[in-house]
Amino acid sequence: MTETTPAASPPVPPPRQRSAEQPAPVEEFATPTPKNGGSAWSGLRPLLLRLHFYAGILVGPFLLIAAVTGLLYTATPQIESVVYRHELKVTPHGQQKPLATQVEAAREAVPGGQLMSVTKGTGDADTTRVTFDVKGLPEGYTQTAFVNPYDAEVRGTLRTFDESLPVRSWFNSLHRTLQLGEVGRNYSEMAASWLWVEVLGGLALWLGAPRGRARLRKFFVPRRAPEGRKRTLSWHGSIGLWVSIGFLGLSATGLTWSAHAGANIGRIQDALGGAGPSLSSTLHHGGVGESSSHRTKDIGFDGAVRVARAEGLRGKLVITPPADAKSAYIVRENTRHWPEQQDSVAVDPATGKVTAKLAFDDFPVLAKLTRWGIDAHMGLLFGLANQIVLALIAIALIGMLFWGYRMWWLRRPSRTTGPGLGRPPARGAWRRVPGKVMAPLVVVAAVLAYYLPLFGLPLICFLLGDLVVAALRRRGYTHTEAREETAKEMAR
DSSP states (O other): OOOOOOOOOOOOOOSSOOOTTSOOOSSOOOOOOOOTTOOHHHHHHHHHHHHHHHHHHHHHHHHHHHHHHHHHHTTHHHHHHHHTHHHHBOOOOSOOOOHHHHHHHHHHHSTTOEEEEEEEOSSTTBOEEEEEEOTTSOTTEEEEEEEOTTTOOEEEEEEEETTBOHHHHHHHHHHHHTTSTTTTHHHHHHHHHHHHHHHHHHHHHHHTSOOOGGGGGGGTSOOOOSOSHHHHHHHHHHHHHHHHHHHHHHHHHHHHTSSHHHHHHHHHHHHTTOSOOOOOOBOOOSSSGGGSTTOOOOOHHHHHHHHHHHTTOOSSEEEEOOSSTTBOEEEEEOBOSSSOBOOEEEEOTTTOOEEEEEOGGGSOHHHHHHHHHHHHHTTOTTTHHHHHHHHHHHHHHHHHHHHHHHHHHHTSOOGGGOSOOOOOOOSOGGGGSOHHHHHHHHHHHHHHHHHOHHHHHHHHHHHHHHHHHHHHHHHHHHHHHHHHHHHHHHHO
């Protein structure tokens, strides 16, 4: 997250003195020699600086897109409440109709749809959501009818993704995939795979910079003056330090549902016993009787809700109907703010008995952390406060990228040498790292590259590209010097 001037490397004299008119090279190609008796940090710091610089320059655009689309997403709950108020809210009047009646009205509004769930709202002014699986919709999307519970009038139907209505679904897809489907998921996974690398590397560089005790406050407080690269660096480092925990949290939670890394993380979580348990809907009667296809008694959706309430479930309830005659109703809480309410019960349609219960308190710690992390990433865990924090983190990330690119611009060659790009840190930094430090670093990088493919592949591309550019530039300078020698010989 920060870029500081690397420690001075022992100069390597050029093969021949260049004329005063000849521009200095954009980058010093000499390979620093290891310092005898130097600390591990003195060798590691230039390597971190170079990695931080190149990753910031090349991955920065992905991070910027993720930050901007994420910032837009934070406001979607309020936008939805205004845009879809007609579908979401009603004026309470009289007694509510049975859920079965409301479901029948919804079936007429969504002909040909397969009933998936019924969601009973928490307040008297909330509509009932009846969700159907409809052929032809994109994967993960459903069609939801919004029913007035007092007169069974369908207020409208909307395409939904989980709980998200069209506005939030659109911005969610923009943030995750840039509206490009599965191919687009690679962009957000790239951003999540490198954000934590940039954060940890930047923290090490910022906190490892030499400062006296009197200047300790400069770790946390940006400079006000004077203008220039040092002031920009101060803002880049100080703000990055304050917001680093938020960046790391977004990176970790973003990776959990990414395409490639997410699958690997899921397998690791399962191996550690941290997978979220599931509730069985299968009935286990001793014989045919009420569980057979000839069953006529059914407690219905309202009966299932009453049983669930008696079992302590509260808040918003989602009722999934039996898949067949040997299945139970599944009723689960769906309150995704603190404290989480995610308990669920299976209810026998014929007897109203609870055949299974799953409490969120009994989830493994890793499963709880995953649930909390994802809900916090989506701005759901602490309501409006969560949204505000996410917006501030996104704005901070945009600022960090701006300051980083500005520092690169301020490092460009002087105007007397013409336009050009900012100078990167010196090459050959890896040669300064002691072998006892470099060896475990290589092993860790290889392991991370295996589990986080969109960290590993760009890293390989960075290294190969750096080597190719260095070779081309060395060859260019060699040809220039050869031409100078030829011109001097001809002049003689």
